[in-house]
Amino acid sequence: MSRLVVVSNRVADPRKAAAAGGLAVALGDALSTNGGLWFGWSGTVVEGGAPGEGEMHTQQAGNVTLSTVDLCREDHDSYYLGYSNGVLWPVFHYRLDLADFDAGYIGGYRRVNQLLARKLMPLLRPDDIIWVHDYHLIPMAAELRAMGCKNRIGFFLHIPLPPPLILAAVPQHEWLIRSLFAYDLVGFQSNADVEHFSRYVGEEVGAEKLAEHQFRAFGRRVQAQAFPIGIDVDEFAALTHAKEASDMYERMKSEYSRRRLLLGVERLDYSKGLPQRLKAFRELLKNYPENLKRATLIQIASPSREALDTYAGLRQELESLCGAINGDYGGLDWMPVRYIHRNVARQRLPGLYRAACVALVTPLRDGMNLVAKEFIAAQDPADPGVLVLSRFAGAAEQLKEAILVNPYDVHGTAESIQRALQMPLPERQRRHQLLLERIRSQDVHWWRQTFLSALQACDVT
Ligand code: GDG
Numbered sequence: 001m002s003r004l005v006v007v008s009n010r011v012a013d014p015r016k017a018a019a020a021g022g023l024a025v026a027l028g029d030a031l032s033t034n035g036g037l038w039f040g041w042s043g044t045v046v047e048g049g050a051p052g053e054g055e056m057h058t059q060q061a062g063n064v065t066l067s068t069v070d071l072c073r074e075d076h077d078s079y080y081l082g083y084s085n086g087v088l089w090p091v092f093h094y095r096l097d098l099a100d101f102d103a104g105y106i107g108g109y110r111r112v113n114q115l116l117a118r119k120l121m122p123l124l125r126p127d128d129i130i131w132v133h134d135y136h137l138i139p140m141a142a143e144l145r146a147m148g149c150k151n152r153i154g155f156f157l158h159i160p161l162p163p164p165l166i167l168a169a170v171p172q173h174e175w176l177i178r179s180l181f182a183y184d185l186v187g188f189q190s191n192a193d194v195e196h197f198s199r200y201v202g203e204e205v206g207a208e209k210l211a212e213h214q215f216r217a218f219g220r221r222v223q224a225q226a227f228p229i230g231i232d233v234d235e236f237a238a239l240t241h242a243k244e245a246s247d248m249y250e251r252m253k254s255e256y257s258r259r260r261l262l263l264g265v266e267r268l269d270y271s272k273g274l275p276q277r278l279k280a281f282r283e284l285l286k287n288y289p290e291n292l293k294r295a296t297l298i299q300i301a302s303p304s305r306e307a308l309d310t311y312a313g314l315r316q317e318l319e320s321l322c323g324a325i326n327g328d329y330g331g332l333d334w335m336p337v338r339y340i341h342r343n344v345a346r347q348r349l350p351g352l353y354r355a356a357c358v359a360l361v362t363p364l365r366d367g368m369n370l371v372a373k374e375f376i377a378a379q380d381p382a383d384p385g386v387l388v389l390s391r392f393a394g395a396a397e398q399l400k401e402a403i404l405v406n407p408y409d410v411h412g413t414a415e416s417i418q419r420a421l422q423m424p425l426p427e428r429q430r431r432h433q434l435l436l437e438r439i440r441s442q443d444v445h446w447w448r449q450t451f452l453s454a455l456q457a458c459d460v461t
Helices: 014-020 022-034 073-092 104-123 140-146 173-180 191-205 233-241 243-255 274-287 309-329 349-355 370-378 410-422 425-441 444-457
Strands: 004-010 036-046 056-061 064-072 129-133 152-156 185-188 208-211 214-217 220-226 260-267 295-302 337-340 358-361 386-390 403-405
Touching: 004 022, 004 104, 014 022, 022 036, 022 064, 022 444, 036 073, 036 104, 064 073, 064 104, 073 104, 104 140, 129 140, 129 444, 140 152, 140 173, 152 444, 173 191, 185 191, 185 444, 191 214, 191 220, 233 243, 233 349, 233 370, 233 425, 243 349, 260 274, 260 349, 260 370, 274 295, 274 309, 274 358, 274 410, 295 309, 309 337, 349 370, 358 370, 358 410, 370 386, 370 425, 386 410, 386 425, 403 410
Parallel strands: 004 036, 004 129, 036 064, 129 152, 152 185, 185 220, 260 295, 260 358, 295 337, 358 386, 386 403
Antiparallel strands: 056 064, 208 214, 214 220
């Protein structure tokens, strides 16, 4: 059996993965099954270090080796803040207006991918299977191949791939896509992403389509298909019934016994559509006054990428919107919005999900969105809450029984929230049962196994 090597920007210790959540657990499981190596950035930024250099640290976690590399300040700022999160993240989420195409960033992005490939290369064995994750590391396989690596290498993109004309706004778009042809298998979250890839390689580089999911260009063949990521439904259900979540649930139920709870949970990120959601909630209060003194929106927006200006600006916008809604509609005994800019402990989240009668998951664009799936897993099947889901989340391709909304349409979203609040019990139960079946049949273990089986089966001749 081949050894699995996972390469991702950040590395989690499989022994502590439960605290980090589903993806870390799933990758940890995959690595522990036959022993493996998890490789990436250490999270340490060395002030004044030399660009393209970084010390490597190795520790053993059971049968999994964790090897991580430090980055100097200049590399971190151009690779992580600059190119990954200042160019690729906004463009891949269709936000050309927020991209910062500073020519200097690409050098750092390439340098760090080269550095990581150089450090990884001597650790590899001939029959290792390598699985690279996400937009930070798109050129990783090309760098490894240039150093003589012949292993099977797969890549999974956790964020969306935009349509060709949007992707073409990145000055290095052709280089990025050419880099994907150094992999044997490229996985996307949704069929829409695969369709964008297929159109791009057909229109921009004249790739030949050899078969369903098989493309040839730049003298290489790549397989590209959708592997929608899931959650560990059983683990999440168990977490829901454990003490911390039950306590949270009871507390919420008694505190809001006379109210209806709506819930939003995400990292504070402009892709998540938070201002539009708050405006839709304000519209709900305005147009359906029966919700006054009754509906409370709890919005968790956990801190994220605070070093970037766009994120600081968004934070201010949200604080001012929440203040305005509470000022206009709130009273001494009721505040319509409770906005929490802190990380909530993972063990408590399922209790919050279960206490909510409506979840608002309304990103402007999202690769998948795991919060939607966690909300479904945490519900009481006898009295489930309703999921209001953006049609622009990758999850919308699977979760058709949610109430699908266009988050840009504030009025339409408010109408849909009202419909969710009024949905009769039998309809809620029917929809929830179908959604639960869907997230169960394509859970995170299914995702990992299907991806790795497809990678094993790739024709690499
Ligand atoms: C990327 C893609 C794709 C959120 N707030 C808190 C907290 N969370 C947890 C949630 C969930 C996770 O973070 C967020 O996952 P999402 O999928 O919703 O979104 P991204 O972080 O943007 O993830 C996305 C994903 O990768 C996987 O491929 O689905 O499209 O953008 O698990 O529960 N967890 C805790 N406290 C919080 O305050 N403990």
